[in-house]
Structure formats: structure tokens, C-alpha cells
Amino acid sequence: MQAPQLDEGAPGQAPPPPPNRPRNKRPAARIAYLVKSLVLWAVAMVFLLPFAWMLSSSLKRNIDVFSIPVTWIPDPVAWTNYVEVWVGGTPTMARFFANSLFVSGFGVVGDLTTSAMAGYAFARLTFFGRDRVFLLYLATAIVPTQLLLIPRFMFFQQLGLYDTLWALLLPGIFTVFGTFLVRQAFLSTPAELGEAARIDGAGEWRVFWSVYLPLIRPTLAALGIISFVGSWNDYETPLIMLSTATNYTVPLGLTRFVDADGGLSAGYAMAGSVSAVIPIMIIFLIFQRNFVAALAHTGLK
Template sequence: MTASTELMAPRAGYLRRKRKERLVWLLRGLVMSLLAIVFLVPFLWMISSSLKQNLDIFELPLRWIPDPVEWRNYIQVWTGERSMLRYFGNSTIVVVATIVGELAVVSLAGYAFGRLRFKGQNALFLVFLATSMVPAQLLLVPRFMFFQQIGLYDTLWALILPGLSSVFATFLLRQHFASAPRELGEAARIDGAGEWRIFARIYLPLARPALAALAILIFDSTWNDFEGPLIMISSEEKYTVPLGLTRFMSDDGTVSMGPAMAGSVSSIIPVLIIFIVFQRHFMSSMARVGLR
């Protein structure tokens, strides 16, 4: 009897631990589900409002299902006088150019700081990191004056060029390249490979997870940027999506809420597509970068 009791004790402890883990998992799932609902409510309200008439949007009690459904809001947004197609085209140009340019610049800078050895390297890198302490808003006026003097004000280049450098992205890639196996580069040098070939053929392919994660972050920040276009762009034909949404405001300050909500829903579709399609790849990329 004593022996059987001793054999049953570990099993009873194991079952208690499993029940406790299951309870904790259920509580976590409940909390996360409630938080997800809280964060989804504004988006659901925006979608519902985009299909309503202006007078019905703020009616109380709130009616989630539009009646009648006002599809004309989306027709006005995409085929009206101020079509979102032009704004989407400008944003696409800025986003693609910024992603390609920034990844090229920061990968070279990260490799230089992480793999090469030169005099004053650490001091220069600390100075470079210190620039991140300067608020971006303080640079808006000098940047505006600079682009105005060189003739790039009110062009898409005024939005692309400032995004080609990033302290965070350079630091992330520097850490990645610094932790990469040094033996790979040394073996390539013995075989006669130059520094550029070592970078392009060996270390850059190893940085694909970090580059993928950075590309998604750059897309999100550039697509949703409002402050930069507001300062640098004055012609409506060069407006990006966030700035184009302000065109649904009339001269007296009133907002056509139905079209404005339809435009807002349309503007987040590319972000949602990128997130849904690349969610697994993004999470695995960030996990690998963190492990390094």
C-alpha cells in the first residue's frame, strides 16, 4: 500500500501541474481575446461608418450594420474628382524607392561597422547612435529649407531621400553582421575573394531575415507618414495617401465623414495585406534577429 502510494504521488503532482498550466493558458487566451476585441472596435466602427450616410454615422444608439448601405462613398473615393488612385500611386513610388534605397544604404553601413576594422570605428559609431537622440521634428525646418534651395521641394524626392538612412536599421544590421561567423569571410579571403564579394555573396544572404523584417517596418512607417508630406509637398497631384485623406475636408472645415472613412478603410488595405501575407515570415525574422 505504501509502495503504490509513492508511485501515485508523482502522477498526482504531474496532473496538478497540467491543470494549472491549462488554467493559465485559458486565462491568457481570455485576456488576449478581450484585448483583441477592444482594439478591433475602432476599425469595425470605421468600416461600418464608411458604408453610411454622413448623418447616420454619429447617431445614437450606434447602429453597426448600415441601413441603407452607402456604396457611393467608395465610388466617390476611387472615381470622383479627387480619386485616391493618384495618392496610392505616389505612396507606392515613395515606399518602393525608400525600401530599396534604405536597405542598400543601411546594409552597407551595418557591414562596415560590424565586420570591417578601421581607426575611430567605435567613436564614429557612438556619434552615429547619438544622432538618434535629436527629435525628428527639429529637423523638419532645416530639411525644408535645404530641399527648397536645391530645387527638390514639392517633389517625391523630398520624401524619399530622408528615408535612405536610419540609425535603428543600421544598428540592427551592425549587430547581425558582427555576430555572423567570421570564419566564412576568412575562408573566402583565402580563396581570393574581395571585400565586396564577401559582403554580397556570403554575409548579405545571411542577413535576409533582418532585411525582411526591416522592409516590413519601412513599408509601414513610410506608407503612414503624414508629417513629412505635409511639410514637403504643396501640389495636390503629388499628395501621398495620408495627406490625400485631408482632401475630404471642405473649405469651411467640415469633413465628409462617409468618404473620409471609405478612404481610411482603403488606405489600410495594403498594410493589412502585407501583414497577413508576411506575418509568419516577419515573426520568424524578428525571432532570429533577436536570437542573434
């Protein structure tokens, strides 16, 4: 008589061998991944070529900047370009940096403050005509910035602020984009948190400052980066609002680097351009995690 077969899960019996599972990365998938990586690296190198040329040209003499064929390694290395840009002549790059840091720094603080308060009001407060007012405010974004330069010029001239850094700072502390971005961030937060805080006796300012504002720190960091870069790279507004060289910001100040013949000195301009990129890189490296988190959160929403 044949003995009965034991079940697979019977005690005392060795477990069956695991089934052969296909590997996660087959050779074809690995090859495709390698090819994709190489293509992306090649594209990245193409985009980095202008920056590499700018860095190389900042260490060349003027006669060597536009030489053909292009020499990527300067010979001789002209360190004097940076010396002349930063300490030679009047005004220097240090003065332009100070002006840009003043305008961009205080502009970021003002933009974050007004955008946070306006965004919270449009997202979490209830008042008559809230949505209509927001749509009207949002509609002002369709007006090109170039159309506002002449009215702003006349307005600040009447106020006596023409040819001052305040003519650059004041318009930058109110932005439609910042208000819209922060409002969307506030709408993505749970409304129950604010209701619970109000039940516990918290005022509206306490709800805004202690409950909702910490939840949107990545969005505020992303807005700060965007606002700083936009203000730092702005060329048109200083060109219209400023006439004194000592008040120039970095983009406008780069046009002041001329050679002995009165023409634009390519070596000095490239040295100034390399110096101008450094603050933007530092700001992005410090806040890149918050910037990426804000973009990812927006995409998930």
C-alpha cells in the same frame, strides 16, 4: 529452500508496469489556460473595435456615422463612398496611392541598400575610427525629427525639389535605425565564414553579397516592413514639403475628402482609411514569417 528472485531485467520475465506519471495538463491547468485565452481574446477584441467601427463607418452615410447609439451594421449600405473616393473628384485616391507607393517603395529599396552596406562596414570591416564614427552616427538619432523639418524645407527649396516627391524620398533612404539593426545582425553571424571565403580568394564584395547577406534576410525583411509602414503613414513631412494636391500622399490626401458644405466627409474619410490599411496588411502577411524570425533571433541574441 526459497528460490532466488530474478532481477527485473532477467530474460524471460515480463517488464514491470510503467509508473503512474502525472498528466501534463491537470484540470486546474486547463482551466487557467482557458481563462488566459479568454482574457487575451477579450483584449484583442477591444483593440479591434476601432478598426471595426472604421470599416462600418466607411459604408455609412455622413449623418449615420456619429449616430447614438452606434449602429455596427450600416443601413443602408453606402457603397458610393468607395466609388467617390477612388474615381470621383480630382485628385482621387488612386493618385494618392500612386504617390505613396512611389515614395514608400523606392524608400524601402534605398533604406535596405544603404543600411546593409553601412551595417556591414561598421560590423565586419576594419578601418581607423570605426567605432567612434558609428557612435557619432548613432548619436544623431537623439535629434527629434520635428527639428529637422524646417532645415530640410529650406534645403530642398534651395535645390528646387520643394513640392516634389523627391523631397520625401531622399531623406528616407538613410536611417540610423536601419544601420544599427543591420549592424547587429551582421555581428551575430560567424566571422569564420568570411575568413574562409577570403582564404578561398573571394573579394570583399563577394563576401558581403554571397556569404553574409543571405544570413540576415529575416532582419532585412523586418527592416523593410518597418520602413514601408513608417513612410506610408508619414503625415508631417508631406504636410511641410508638399503644396500641390496632385503630389499628396495617402495620409495627407485623406484630408481632401470633403462634403458639399465644405466640411470633412466622415464616410469618404473612413473609406479612404480602410483603403489605406490594405497595403500594410498585404506587406505584413507576405513577410510576417521573416519579421517574426528576425524578432526571435534578436531576442535570442
